[in-house]
Amino acid sequence: MSIGSEVVVLARVVVVGAGYAGVMAANRLAAVNRSDVRVTVVNPRPEFVERVRLHEHAAGVANAVRPLSGLLHRDVRLRVATVDAIAERSVLLDDGGALDFDHLLYAVGSTAASGLAGSENAWSIADLDGAASLRTRLRQLPARAHVVVIGGGLTGIESAAEIAYRYPSLRVELVSQSVASGLPESSRTIIERKLANAGVVLRTGLRVTAVRADGVETDAGRLPSDCTVWAGSFDVPDLALRSGLPVAPDGRLRTDDALVCAGHPRIVGAGDAVAPPGHVGDQLRMSCQAAIPMGAHGADTVLALIRGERPAPVSIGMTGQAMSLGRRDGFIQATHRDDTPREFVLSGRVAAVVKERVCRYTITLMRFPRAYRWLPGPTPTAPAPPPVAAR
Numbered sequence: 063m064s065i066g067s068e069v070v071v072l073a074r075v076v077v078v079g080a081g082y083a084g085v086m087a088a089n090r091l092a093a094v095n096r097s098d099v100r101v102t103v104v105n106p107r108p109e110f111v112e113r114v115r116l117h118e119h120a121a122g123v124a125n126a127v128r129p130l131s132g133l134l135h136r137d138v139r140l141r142v143a144t145v146d147a148i149a150e151r152s153v154l155l156d157d158g159g160a161l162d163f164d165h166l167l168y169a170v171g172s173t174a175a176s177g178l179a180g181s182e183n184a185w186s187i188a189d190l191d192g193a194a195s196l197r198t199r200l201r202q203l204p205a206r207a208h209v210v211v212i213g214g215g216l217t218g219i220e221s222a223a224e225i226a227y228r229y230p231s232l233r234v235e236l237v238s239q240s241v242a243s244g245l246p247e248s249s250r251t252i253i254e255r256k257l258a259n260a261g262v263v264l265r266t267g268l269r270v271t272a273v274r275a276d277g278v279e280t281d282a283g284r285l286p287s288d289c290t291v292w293a294g295s296f297d298v299p300d301l302a303l304r305s306g307l308p309v310a311p312d313g314r315l316r317t318d319d320a321l322v323c324a325g326h327p328r329i330v331g332a333g334d335a336v337a338p339p340g341h342v343g344d345q346l347r348m349s350c351q352a353a354i355p356m357g358a359h360g361a362d363t364v365l366a367l368i369r370g371e372r373p374a375p376v377s378i379g380m381t382g383q384a385m386s387l388g389r390r391d392g393f394i395q396a397t398h399r400d401d402t403p404r405e406f407v408l409s410g411r412v413a414a415v416v417k418e419r420v421c422r423y424t425i426t427l428m429r430f431p432r433a434y435r436w437l438p439g440p441t442p443t444a445p446a447p448p449p450v451a452a453r
């Protein structure tokens with residue numbers, strides 16, 4: 063709204079975190095071109111980290127960092143800082159500053175899971191600092207050095223294959239209970255064969271109990287390691303918990319089905335760090351595939367709240383699980399919208415090309431936030447009835 067030449071800001075929106083969800087949300091808010099909504103993004107660094115490329119970054123085949131200035135809408139303000147606490151109507155920053163907000167979008171993402179004994183002896187692939195330091199370490203290793211990758215999920219699979227192809231003189235082992243455990247047996251067999259083709263030694267059926275400076279302890283004995291890569295599950299930052307906001311047992315911000323934080327109508331969440339109720343969110347596994355539409359929906363929810371309207375429930379369908387296996391091989395498992403596997407799979411070079419295009423496409427989507435549409439979710443199951451009060 064403008065009175066004479068003066069622009070009156072009706073709503074100050076602070077977006078905490080400039081990952082996939084935060085950038086999409088901020089850009090979509092700004093793209094509706096309301097001069098009366100001021101959007102400020104707070105992020106610890108002035109760069110966007112393409113986390114989906116961190117295994118490529120670690121192996122030295124790609125750069126996962128790009129300036130946020132080239133990605134954020136021109137009307138979005140960037141404040142380089144870390145949010146230390148979220149108060150009633152303001153956020154407190156680690157540089158001693160504070161930002162007041164009318165609406166806050168919580169999009170702090172995820173980090174490497176903690177809790178593994180000796181994890182300080184491993185390089186994490188879940189964040190830029192870990193991946194950058196791993197890149198340096200891999201370059202220093204002599205031929206035939208042992209690299210042990212812990213974790214048989216998609217991140218561990220991609221990391222092991224990428225390192226093995228980039229450094230064929232190293233001995234790369236993937237240690238896990240199982241490989242790609244959520245996928246059908248036939249898909250797992252193909253992935254295991256592809257890992258073997260890459261030169262990765264599979265050690266499945268093992269549970270890692272501790273990481274040492276020179277090896278990995280498992281329930282079946284010790285494996286020597288000159289460089290251990292931690293690619294286990296993700297944790298979320300404890301900012302919501304520390305700020306006294308309602309969280310799920312794993313620390314994710316609890317929201318209603320429109321992504322509004324339970325009991326805090328000015329706070330909306332999106333991405334890995336958020337736990338919507340199961341009837342709309344069960345299929346939303348931590349992924350940029352879910353974070354981008356969650357960010358877009360979060361922006362629409364904030365706009366509805368600014369207009370005094372009731373926000374719509376979130377509805378997001380999943381499409382598949384895609385993994386690169388080095389630069390020339392890959393595997394894609396198509397899924398139903400509820401993230402359960404379909405029969406269709408893509409494999410080999412064509413899958414590698416599709417996966418690469420998907421990674422590039424995520425950046426394009428964030429640059430055209432207003433036009434962005436996504437696949438609706440599966441028919442929601444009925445929300446669980448409220449518990450009956452005990453007499």
Ligand SMILES: Cc1cc2nc3c(=O)[nH]c(=O)nc-3n(C[C@H](O)[C@H](O)[C@H](O)COP(=O)(O)OP(=O)(O)OC[C@H]3O[C@@H](n4cnc5c(N)ncnc54)[C@H](O)[C@@H]3O)c2cc1C
Nearest residue numbers: 079081082083113114145170171333334348349350351353
């Ligand atoms: C190696 C690897 C490969 C992957 N491959 C795929 C893939 O192929 N497909 C897929 O869908 N997903 C993939 N993922 C997962 C995907 O990267 C994440 O799910 C996605 O990044 C989540 O997006 P987000 O916006 O929620 O959080 P993030 O991208 O993690 O961004 C969160 C942002 O918040 C910032 N932040 C955190 N705390 C604060 C604070 N207190 N104050 C201010 N800012 C803060 C962080 O610095 C970060 O910039 C992969 C992940 C890894 C590690």
